[in-house]
Amino acid sequence: MAIILIRYGETGLKSRPVRARFESLLVENILAAHRNFGISCIIEKQRGRIFVASENPEKSSEIISRTFGVVSLSIAEERTSDIEDISECAVQTIAKEMPRGDSFAIRARRTGTHPYTSMELAAQVGKRVLESAAGFDLSVDLTNPDFELFIEVRNNRSFIFSNVLPGPGGLPMRSQGRVLAMIEDRKSLLAAWLMMRRGCSTILLNQSGLHASDIELLKPWNPWWNGFIESTDPYEIIRLKRCSGLVLGWTLEEFQTKQKPKTEVPLFYPLIGMDEKEIEERMGKITV
Numbered sequence: 600m601a602i603i604l605i606r607y608g609e610t611g612l613k614s615r616p617v618r619a620r621f622e623s624l625l626v627e628n629i630l631a632a633h634r635n636f637g638i639s640c641i642i643e644k645q646r647g648r649i650f651v652a653s654e655n656p657e658k659s660s661e662i663i664s665r666t667f668g669v670v671s672l673s674i675a676e677e678r679t680s681d682i683e684d685i686s687e688c689a690v691q692t693i694a695k696e697m698p699r700g701d702s703f704a705i706r707a708r709r710t711g712t713h714p715y716t717s718m719e720l721a722a723q724v725g726k727r728v729l730e731s732a733a734g735f736d737l738s739v740d741l742t743n744p745d746f747e748l749f750i751e752v753r754n755n756r757s758f759i760f761s762n763v764l765p766g767p768g769g770l771p772m773r774s775q776g777r778v779l780a781m782i783e784d785r786k787s788l789l790a791a792w793l794m795m796r797r798g799c800s801t802i803l804l805n806q807s808g809l810h811a812s813d814i815e816l817l818k819p820w821n822p823w824w825n826g827f828i829e830s831t832d833p834y835e836i837i838r839l840k841r842c843s844g845l846v847l848g849w850t851l852e853e854f855q856t857k858q859k860p861k862t863e864v865p866l867f868y869p870l871i872g873m874d875e876k877e878i879e880e881r882m883g884k885i886t887v
Contacts, residue, residue: 601656602677604751604758605629605649605663608670609770624771625649625668631822632662645753647710660764665820667796668774669766673749675758680713682720686727688759689748693728693737696761702740703728704747711754720750770798772821776843778867779836782807782827786870786878787848788817792885793869794846795820802840803827816886837864850878 610621626642626649633640633653640659641652653659656674663672676692678684689705697703705728707721715723725739751758775798780791782805795801795817805814805827818824828836837845844865849857851871859866870878 601653602675602758603651603653603656603659603663604673604675604760605651605669605766606647606671607649607668608768610668611647621668621771621774622649624774625666628668628772628822629663629666632666633659635822635824636662638662648753664764664766666771666822667767667769667798667820668771670768671766672764673758673760673762675751675760678757678759680711680752680755680757682715682723685720685750685752685757685759686724688757689724689750690728690731692759692761693732693746693748697737697746700736701745702738702743704739704741704744705750706747707750707752709752711752713752720752724748724750767796767820769796772798772823773800774798776800777802777840778844778846779804779833779840779842780846781833781848782809782814783848785809785813786850786882788814789878789882789885790846790848790867790869792817792820794867799844801846802836802842804831804833804836806830806833820885833860834862837862850875 607625610618613621622644626644629642629651636658638658639654643650651659651663660672660674663669676688678688693703705721705725707717709717729737747761749760772795777800778794779802780794781787782803784807791801791803803814814827833845842864844867845860845862846867848870849868854868854871
């Protein structure tokens with residue numbers, strides 16, 4: 600199985616008990632999303648990192664890249680922390696992935712105690728690559744390389760990779776309260792997505808002319824998807840589902856001209872500071 604190395608951001612800034620809870624929720628969300636696609640995976644947590652061993656790393660990467668709370672991810676090869684083992688893997692990776700005549704850089708970092716520093720590791724691995732690739736016209740460029748190889752050593756294990764894929768960031772779903780999102784038009788989907796990104800369990804209430812397929816564009820982002828509710832009384836849903844807020848996809852112009860709902864829960868307007876161009880750009884990213 601390939602190893603996918605997952606990095607998170609805001610979760611790591613929380614206090615120890617909150618961070619532990621958020622990490623557990625993130626793991627649960629990743630597992631749930633994999634179950635939805637019928638893919639097996641094994642997850643391991645370490646401080647600051649989550650590792651996923653997957654039978655289908657490409658599909659797992661796609662799933663994880665749509666998991667809120669993930670800042671970035673990399674498909675990596677796992678080796679020991681021995682510098683010779685790391686160098687051998689680096690040589691193989693560069694030989695397979697890097698074109699002749701390009702420049703490269705080795706980026707190394709460590710956690711734990713080792714007989715080398717991060718700089719020494721990068722220098723030694725780079726030297727081995729140059730020796731092994733004699734005649735391929737490779738060069739080292741630490742400022743603006745054509746190819747970067749990353750090495751992350753964590754205690755007695757190392758992870759070697761050349762790819763860093765972005766995640767959506769934010770907080771793990773279900774780490775915050777439950778809200779009701781009113782789907783009144785297409786941009787309301789973005790408002791709901793933004794609340795999901797902040798960790799909210801989001802109930803969708805369709806009061807628009809959108810087709811079910813339009814609203815289901817949010818499905819890949821929610822591993823706990825259970826559909827949406829068709830037009831009904833939002834205040835009754837708020838009461839029955841014990842929602843902590845009502846989400847509206849209004850722009851500033853709509854906020855100034857429309858009548859505000861009368862409800863005891865807070866109203867959220869995630870799009871209020873965005874213009875049409877920004878809304879469309881963000882919509883394009885969540886609907887691909």
